[in-house]
Amino acid sequence: MVVDAVENCKKQGVDVVVFSEVQGNPTGENVEAGIRAYNAGNHDGVIAFGGGSSLDAAKAIALCAGQTRPVWDFEDIGDNWTRADPSAIAPVIAIPTTAGTGSEVGRASVITDASNHSKKIIFHPQMLPVQVLLDPEVTTGLPPHITAATGMDALSHNLEALCAPGYHPMADGIAMEGIRLIRDFLPVAYSDGRNIEARTQLLVASSMGATAFQKGLGGMHALAHTLGGLYDKHHGLLNAILMPYVMEANKEEISGKMAALGQYLGMENPDFDSVLNWVLDLRTSLGIPHTLAEIGIPSDDVDRVGKMAEVDPTAGTNPIRFSATEYSQIFIHSVEGKLSQ
């Protein structure tokens, strides 16, 4: 795929160099190496080609390559983003090869600070790619377990955006339809990776999730960011496992919205329990483990996990403002597989 893309660029007279030293859960070091490659080659733009980690690294490289400050100076706190010289930000063309992150329509990147294993959100309005190519052909080769984990990430974006407090009917509408597309097409893409319609609809649902979550994310991501930073696990897989536990902890605040969602999805008894059961069945059908223990996450660091999740930027738009102790509790339930039903 990358070879084809490079050849096509060269045929069109666009001189490109491949930089691919990006790990899953990209680090500040990956971004710095990319900045060095960008400046060494005297480039004037970035083609972000890959899954969420590649897109996020590429966007951060494009932001920082022309700046004098390190990437951490653009962490999404207050008006840090105004520190960047906007004229020095490189344009990005994004081509996602997974359907999950939606980073192609986002103005931020999640980068791991390896010095303390924390995930930081790097933000600038101009990080939004100038062009996005959603090409289902480049996602047909994804193995089923990655299709499942990335698709569940897209579901978590739509679901957390819908549940985030605040008045935003447009985001809510996008989120509900994104969830419907995932309901209808994720199982198809999982069992038949070459189904172009399913792959197309999932790419769209993924972009819709990231569009909707301009409204906010919530506790799934607060914990997924924390655990991704500490244990270097797949972001989508973490969200997929955490989803029912966070939903249950939020039940009191989201029952009305889950009833509306259930109705939109045409469920027989549209209520919180029906949506939760659908999520549980979907996870099972996609081979997603039920507990964090099954992917090797122990409950040892429970206090640290709770404290880190409480201050994750996405915690601010969870329907309930959970304390560190409450996050620790949800974490323990997710390790041990404790759901009330």
Ligand SMILES: [Zn+2]
């Ligand atoms: Zn996510």
